[in-house]
Amino acid sequence: MSRNKLVKAGSVAAVLALGAAACGGSSSGSKPTSTGVKATYNAAIGGVVNKSTKVGGTINYVASSDFDSLDPARTYYAYSWDYQRIYQRTLMMFKPVAGKDGASVTGDLATGAGALSDGGKTVTYTLRDGITFETGAAIKSADIKYALERSFAQDVINGGPGATYLSPILVGGKTYKGPYKGGDLASIDATDPKKIVFHLTKAFADFDYLMALPISTPVPKASDTGRNGGANYQFHVVSSGPYKIATYQPGKVLNLVRNTAWKKDSDPNRLALPDKINLIEGLDSADEDQRVLAGSADMEIEGTGVQQDAQSKILTNPTNKVNADNPSTGFTRYISIQQTVAPLDNVHCRRAVQYAADKVALQFSRGGPIAGGDVATQLTPPNLSSYKKIDPYPSGSDNKGDLAKAKDELKQCGKPSGFTTKIATSNKGKGPKTAEALQQGLKRVGINAQIVAVDPSTYYSGVIGLPSNVKKQGLGLAVAGWGPDFPTPYGFFESIVDGRAIKKDGGNSNYAELNDPAINSLIDQAGSETDASKRNDLWAQVDQKVMDAAVILPFVADKALTYRGPRLTNVYINQAFGIYDFVNIGVTS
């Protein structure tokens, strides 16, 4: 999941009522229930399959690899964030419900959404009664403050999004180094053990959403010292939810058992049904599918979708198909068209690329309509509230490209016979196939592109995410994708199209370096707009303007074919993650 975002507080005006309005927070937690539905194909997308309150049993999950980290300050995988909700609690949380409401937040350790004062620059949360760590010790506001502070210590706990999000928002955040070297961050006030107060540089509408991320999982300072602290805390995490870790062998197993110190009265969001939750890691993907289909495992947790062999077994067998879903993941897959690389600095050349691309071939490079997703014609994914269908560069009736228009744009660009450029891609997964599909499509109008495949570990941070490198290597086109860390238009757009979020020294997500004052201004307006309908209109305008600039060629709105074991109860897709919500799943036997 591309979650590389710098949250800019500067784009949001001070509005007292905005926080509650934008965040949809409830004051007393969300009942972990929705409409119960029978197991049918796609039933878990909008409803709760096998709704039940039956307690007991063991769930057996499988995964192809280990989590990126169990340290809440470090983890950055969507399924890891989702999974941690089983045994950890955060200040706020995404509602554990099916349907669109799952993309909104509710109080977890906090009684409800943050109370705003000082023109939105002060946010105060009140903690629930009876909240404890697995040790039985009461969770105090200082434990949450400490957890947030340690996410700034990027030299010790690298990789997490905490510092990137929080440093521009919190007063003093930009120079703060974390609790190991930097001491205390005064803008997080935990003087009252039942209240935590944040002092922001400017009002920030999505602050409740930030507090629903694992970075706000409480960490007892005493457990983060010596041999078990710092980078090693991930192997000794202290649970705050209804389960705790019984066994963790990285890359092998993660077994959870009940946390007897957890009090149900303090947690209206979790049902805590099974007695044990086991996870086997490191399995071959095809083996995972077979195990789940054979019933020896209940679910694959990464949510990236089953392999090709399992797809046919599911889609052609009605017994299997009723246990499958094909949800939108919230990602848009696109080609970034780099306006810093000639001749793509000319909008007509960029438009030629838009028209020449064969979107059907690109769709099949991702796995086709089921495993890949629907053909996309705009940047906004369909599950965002601001989605309004547009198609500025029609690819013909068959979506295979409009070559006549592409050639016409090439003429206007001064390159009637085409040009040469490079396509950057990760050398793993579906990237190379996507690059080949693009290469073939462009070749039809004389645009000859050489593929540059790079290891994924540095692809985003140091290859296409380093503007100087893009220019130096002449990477005119780049295979990319984006899904929001939190499901708001701001969470989706800000990092990838706000010119002020461009990071010149690496880790840049606005790959095309789009810096249009009109778009930046719309982002600011949308951030400060209290009316949801007007706000969505503004984000729709952002989408339109980005497409007008022709720097992004969207081709697929991501989907995945996933399978839920038939003995699982309370199964639904959580819209915040685009995968199954693990929080309240139980078993029938």
Next chain:
Amino acid sequence: MGRFVIRRLLGVVVLMFIVSAATFAVFFLGPKFVGADVARNFCGRVCNEQSLVEVKAKLGLDKPIYDQYGAYVKGIFVGRTFGSGETARDCPVPCLGYSFKTDLPVWNQMTDRLPVTFSLAIGAGLIWLVSGVAVGILSALRRGTLFDRAAMSVALAGVSLPVYFTGLVALSVFSYKFKWFVNVHYSGFTDNPAEWAKNLVLPWICLAFLYAATYARLTRANMLETMGEDYIRTARAKGLPEKVVIRKHGFRAALTPIVTIFGLDLGGLLGGAILTESVFGFPGVGKLAVDAIGQQDLPVILGVTLFAGFFIVMANLIVDVLYAYVDPRVRYS
């Protein structure tokens, strides 16, 4: 013999030094030639110039390459400390560094996974050695019979079919279809020996099938060649029983190349049975290597390379020593 072993051990040290220096250079110096920065692998996706500088300082990547290699080698023998102050991390002997991705000590990761790889390699090794050699001998002694042809056909299939094929077929049939081996996963020997063995049956058979085929063909060819030697005829002419001729004169001579190849194969597998571990999801050293390569986790790749190199070199040494016992014609000076 003693001097020979000491000389070879010194050779092992020199070889390991060369392997470590070459591997270190490939992974830590190589990226610089293509403009890449090793520190970015540890920096995560949210990486900026400041965090890059901090990461370099913490891992010692801001120092010249020879200093980095010196610190690496020194760490193996005396341990090492990464970072400074309150966040300093001690890496105890033998320190092979910390994983870029998991932050676990590389040595611990490998030793943690070694029982898996040992269980797999040694069990499969015994199976393929016994079955492969037995089939090879019988085929040689019954040359041209139906058994010989059938055995060699199966052996050909074994050589031709990779583990990722036989493994998936075995899982489909015996795990998913007949459910004889449900939920195959590695279970520690000390936790439950019966579970340990049950979960290893399919991986053992699949891995052994591949190697046994080679051993059967090799043994057969060696036996046929040996049984045609003059001294075999002499032994028979002396009136020795056929069993004695086969066991003491034929098989022993034919065994020499088998010992050689077995030592090397087993040594190689102890460095990680990559395909078998990946197909069955066994968290062994090979799987660790695959995952590390996929994530560009250089310290782990380097550690596994040294580990695997050590086993192969040691296996060579043991094979050479065993030669003296298996084949009296071999003499060490």
